[in-house]
Amino acid sequence: MFYLTSSIFFPPVSEANYDGILAIGGDLSPERLLLAYRSGIFPWFEEGKPIVWWSPNPRMVLFLDELIVSKSMRNILNRNSFRVTFNQNFKDVISNCQNIKRDGQNGTWITNDMIEAYCRLHELGIAKSVEVWQNDELVGGLYGVDLGHVFCGESMFSKVSNASKVAFISLVNHLKAADYKLLDCQVYNPHLESLGCREIEREAFMKILKLE
Structure with a gap:
């Protein structure tokens, strides 16, 4: 240690x-x-x-071409019931990630010091956010750290069904268009797996991170 x-x-x-x-x-x-x-x-x-x-080790990641979008999610996206923006309300996104109730968790790991730190990174253009709106209300989103070829996802939230999925899918489409190599999701959870994420060895992740 x-x-x-x-x-x-x-x-x-x-x-x-x-x-x-x-x-x-x-x-x-x-x-x-x-x-x-x-x-x-x-x-x-x-x-x-x-x-x-x-x-x-292992590391949970998404290879962008492996994104899984269910038929029901495609229908939701096609209805355009949500509006998506990028980097418009970073502090509101990270604050919602801090305060949202999560199954099986009594509290949050997003401390006030973390919020201040990542807001500083956002001001420097390094931390980025995706916002999902419904009737001009922020109902979902995510944030992470942008390394230029790998996006390191940190947390996401949803106040209405599927809003965080819309944020995730929108981010992946944005990263694909910009020729990113990977979306880092850090550690396993079944929700991420349902979207196409999988675990790889840390050594493999590091090679992509370092562009080796």
Whole structure:
């Protein structure tokens, strides 16, 4: 286990433990966060606890051509009942991700410090958001870190059925059009799997991340 100091540094991801924990400590400065994502690492911790840095193996990803859009979702998209924007309300999106109730979770890992940190990244053009609107109300969205060839998804929310799926599908279509290589989804969950995401070895993910 590595304990970080004020130096902007991370050990190799191969040093992560079985659970994927690589290091503890440090800060959420833009410089450290950008180095983390470029190195295949992300923060995930609880309010009042030290920052924990993760690099899980395997890694949940979406190869963009493997997106699964069900027939029912195609019908929803074709009805144009939602309006989608990009980077128009980043703070509202991340705040909704923090506050939304999730099955099986008593709280959130998106702390107030995390919100401030990612809003700084957004101001620098590094963190991006997708907003989904219905009757001019923000009803869904997602945010993440944009590395230019890989988009690192962080969290999404939905206030009405399918709104987060609309955000996800819209993001994937946007990334495909811009010739991105991958959408990083970090860790497995069945909802992501239903959209076509799958786990790959960390080494394979790192090769894509580093364009090796």
